[in-house]
Amino acid sequence: MTTITPTTDALFAQDRSGSGIVLLGQRCACGHVAFPRHSYGCERCGRVDGQEDAQLDPLGTVLAVATAHVQLNAAPEIPFTVGIVRLSSGPIVRAFVEAALAPGDQARGADGRQVGGSQDADRLLFQAVIEERANG
Amino acid sequence: MVEGLSSLRPVYAVGGGLHPYQAGSAASYVELGLVAVRAALDDAGVNWAENEASFVGTATLGIAGGRAMLRHLGASTAQILHVENASASGSAAFRAACLEVASGLADIAIAVGVDKPNVVQHAYLATGIPSLVGDAVALPTHFALVASEYAAANGLGPADIARVAVKNHANGVLNPFAQRRKPRSLEEVLGSRPVSGMLTALQCCPVGEGAAAVVVMSETAMARHAAAAARAVRVAGFAARSETYSEQVSFDATLTGITVAAALADAQVRPGELDIVELHDAFSVEELLYLEAMGLASPGRAAAELEAGRFDIGGECAVSPSGGLLAMGHPTGPTGVGQIVEIMRQLRGEAGARQQSDARVGLAHMCGLGSVCYAHVLARS
Numbered sequence: 001m002t003t004i005t006p007t008t009d010a011l012f013a014q015d016r017s018g019s020g021i022v023l024l025g026q027r028c029a030c031g032h033v034a035f036p037r038h039s040y041g042c043e044r045c046g047r048v049d050g051q052e053d054a055q056l057d058p059l060g061t062v063l064a065v066a067t068a069h070v071q072l073n074a075a076p077e078i079p080f081t082v083g084i085v086r087l088s089s090g091p092i093v094r095a096f097v098e099a100a101l102a103p104g105d106q107a108r109g110a111d112g113r114q115v116g117g118s119q120d121a122d123r124l125l126f127q128a129v130i131e132e133r134a135n136g
Numbered sequence: 137m138v139e140g141l142s143s144l145r146p147v148y149a150v151g152g153g154l155h156p157y158q159a160g161s162a163a164s165y166v167e168l169g170l171v172a173v174r175a176a177l178d179d180a181g182v183n184w185a186e187n188e189a190s191f192v193g194t195a196t197l198g199i200a201g202g203r204a205m206l207r208h209l210g211a212s213t214a215q216i217l218h219v220e221n222a223s224a225s226g227s228a229a230f231r232a233a234c235l236e237v238a239s240g241l242a243d244i245a246i247a248v249g250v251d252k253p254n255v256v257q258h259a260y261l262a263t264g265i266p267s268l269v270g271d272a273v274a275l276p277t278h279f280a281l282v283a284s285e286y287a288a289a290n291g292l293g294p295a296d297i298a299r300v301a302v303k304n305h306a307n308g309v310l311n312p313f314a315q316r317r318k319p320r321s322l323e324e325v326l327g328s329r330p331v332s333g334m335l336t337a338l339q340c341c342p343v344g345e346g347a348a349a350v351v352v353m354s355e356t357a358m359a360r361h362a363a364a365a366a367r368a369v370r371v372a373g374f375a376a377r378s379e380t381y382s383e384q385v386s387f388d389a390t391l392t393g394i395t396v397a398a399a400l401a402d403a404q405v406r407p408g409e410l411d412i413v414e415l416h417d418a419f420s421v422e423e424l425l426y427l428e429a430m431g432l433a434s435p436g437r438a439a440a441e442l443e444a445g446r447f448d449i450g451g452e453c454a455v456s457p458s459g460g461l462l463a464m465g466h467p468t469g470p471t472g473v474g475q476i477v478e479i480m481r482q483l484r485g486e487a488g489a490r491q492q493s494d495a496r497v498g499l500a501h502m503c504g505l506g507s508v509c510y511a512h513v514l515a516r517s
Binding site for chain 2 (some may be wrong): 065
């Protein structure tokens with residue numbers, strides 16, 4: 001069984017048994033998968049009840065990438081790169097991504113503390129998946 | 137349910153006025169707004185006392201600005217409604233003025249858009265729902281992401297998208313009310329300050345200040361206003377929609393397709409019949425996406441058709457002949473009303489150096505954060 005340790009912002013969590021990350025989303029009784037979790041009501045059917053937690057694999061297809069030279073607030077430091085990723089589980093998410101990614105690439109989100117040094121602490125960063133296959 | 141304007145009393149736009157769009161200045165919003173309203177009343181040949189309802193589109197002024205501005209036109213007890221719908225505030229105000237007349241509640245109404253470049257609270261960022269990127273995705277970055285997806289899907293490069301700005305800056309040169317009035321080469325557009333992704337500063341609209349006003353009238357009122365009737369432009373159809381839950385990058389384009397199709401159906405106009413389109417080109421890439429969504433270009437073909445001159449003044453359909461948001465500017469509240477003023481001038485043959493010859497039918501389109509979308513079809517009557 002996977003043990004989840006929520007991060008401070010509870011958008012994603014680390015699996016204690018390995019190095020993997022899961023996104024903390026929810027699945028509505030209508031079938032709509034949402035990320036992140038919220039209690040306001042399903043955007044598709046309006047149900048407030050009937051939401052169950054769903055751990056989403058942070059793996060998906062990059063739809064768009066942009067390196068920003070403008071920002072609303074002091075953080076993050078510019079330039080920084082964001083992307084839109086269609087998760088294999090359905091939802092599309094906006095996320096920080098490696099600048100080298102391009103639309104069409106497969107990418108996986110990893111904890112920035114492990115992949116990006118101190119400035120990416122507590123931040124999920126999507127990186128290119130060159131080749132992903134089962135061991136064995 | 138009654139779907140469109142075509143099922144209600146006919147409405148006509150009979151007077152349009154503008155205060156030039158410009159960078160923020162010491163002028164009060166009252167001064168800006170009164171210039172536009174007086175110009176619209178003069179254009180219509182209507183006295184202020186005859187106006188029965190005022191709809192004030194504003195997104196940045198804060199509460200209760202309308203009466204403090206309009207009281208200087210003379211004593212009146214006519215209703216005032218303030219309308220906020222982000223970038224589409226002015227479009228929403230114009231729709232409300234049309235509805236007031238179309239419903240029979242008024243024979244003469246005015247839509248006014250006025251704003252100053254004030255910093256405002258963004259409610260949509262205060263939902264309490266967190267995001268992986270916090271508020272790092274400012275609006276130019278959202279549209280840079282849209283550009284990234286669109287360019288990749290259609291095999292386009294930065295120049296294909298930047299040509300929208302070259303065209304619209306050229307149109308702005310011809311518009312005395314435009315904030316940007318310099319011709320810009322493709323090299324200048326591409327070489328301007330990088331903003332986000334492939335979008336450079338000259339591909340992002342300037343947000344300044346200004347005002348725009350339009351007087352609308354019923355046929356009952358036109359019967360006693362012969363001069364207004366002689367130059368009247370029919371508001372032939374409209375539509376307003378909002379975004380639903382979406383798993384798309386360019387949800388504004390999908391929303392535009394739905395909204396414009398509904399407005400064109402209301403007016404019984406086909407996309408190919410449009411002579412003038414004023415659209416929400418806040419960022420260059422938007423024009424390409426929306427032209428395709430509106431049915432004015434096949435999917436993926438808008439950039440090539442724009443390069444071939446099809447959307448120039450003098451082309452098949454003049455798109456953003458005012459200069460659009462990119463060159464005329466986007467002072468927010470005024471923008472949607474100013475689009476109507478431009479289309480009125482074009483359909484009346486009064487657009488001077490920007491005139492599209494024999495323009496008969498025009499479309500005004502605006503998106504607002506949220507997203508919301510408005511479309512109005514105007515026709516020479």
